Amino acid sequence: MTDADLNNHNPAKMLGLDVCNARLAWGETVLLDDFSFSAPAGSWTCLLGESGVGKSTLLRTIAGLIDPVTPTEIRAHDGTGLTSQVAYMAQQDLLLPWLSAVENVALGARLRGERADQTRALDILARAGVAERANARPAELSGGERQRVALARTLMEERPIVLMDEPFSALDAITRTRLQDLAVELLATRTVLMVTHDPFEALRLADTIFVLRNNAQPADAPIVPPGPTPRDPTDPALRDTHRMIMQRLTERAAPAAGGAT
């Protein structure tokens, strides 16, 4: 199979998404309010925030796993809902231990009662760099290999939008860097929305960064780091962007400090 053939399998359309007036509430407590952002088609958008700010909940809401809290509105740029437009990749690889790597890649077809395209699954595994592990069970794979298979499973679903919940955070530093590079390469034609708590990961991967903060504050203007991805986060050219990110992340204590002076 050639690259051209593979591209034929990529989603025909590129599709962005809008989230308007997002609100997250835990019982009576409002975690996030009036948060709006746009993830442009074919680009990589990062939602950056510290633990407990509700980024995972927001992502799960966008994935359709949680009902959105009124007045949250989520829609694709073609005006439709997001059902069957998104692929979801979580922090754990979520591989089924009783299936082989290639069966895990083709899980979507199995779950929908469709015939799995074995050739394509093997091909995507090869692109993810784990072709020779196709028949191995997850327990026989290393952490990096497991996440590669999970990435292959995400690609196998021909969804224009990929939602990622810190999928590389459980990996060691070197493996993580390799997986990030691979993800940038393989997800080039998809709209990626990724939540992370790691400013370096956002700097490395994102075309656009939104910082999420508590205190139900509205969203700031997006941060657009210079240069193509994957970037080297230690590049001096990114120093200013990094400073701005850190400033916004730590700003949440500002109103209280302001009240004291």
Add this chain to the structure above:
Amino acid sequence: MRFVRPTIVFVGILALWQALVSGLAIAPFILPGPLAVIDVAVERADILAGHALVTLSEILLGLLFGTLLGTISALIMAYFRSARAWVLPVLVVSQAVPVFALAPVLVLWFGYGITPKVLMATLIIFFPVTAAFYDGLRRTEPGWVDLARTMGASKASILRQIRIPAALPAFASGLRVAAAVAPIGAVVGEWVGSSAGLGYYMLLMNGRVQTDAMFAALLVLALLAVTIYFLIDAGLRRLVSWQADMDPASHN
């Protein structure tokens, strides 16, 4: 090495038993030595085999029905939330009533044949299978279900492709317990009223003070129970072979 150590243990126990009987000159009708028991077992092999066949069918039928019933109730409770309120009380009450207390009633209703024994075994097996399997079905990794939902899987498909396979190790534990207790149900049923089976034969020989023959029946029953257990265990290991990969003990 796997069989050497158990063999040493069993031969040791038998030797100790024989030594006790010979050394203390215990009357054979109180405690016959293992050699005497084996002698009787060989001598009456035909009779014992006939009774063993009856008990074996009771155990196997009980296992079949109990496992089927347990699997179905666990699936119903896992799939239909509203069914839980109907099935769970029945389950709990069925365990609150000691099965041994039911035995005379079952014999009264169903006679001296095989039916009340199969029912006893079924009742005993039903609970561990239901409880273990249902527990396994409830504790599916939530991330797997989330992933399946984003892939457009139906509730039935998630049950079949994810929740049931994920619950198989728990189901296997339940079935192992069931395999171990099944003979109890059958034998208790036979004690209460029967005309055949190893339990019946044991009572008969007890009444005639043929203690060695009683022990011979017990020996056959034990062999039967152990064989059933190991066959089921081997089958279950094959069924959940993927789980062995995660067992740290297997990497020793």
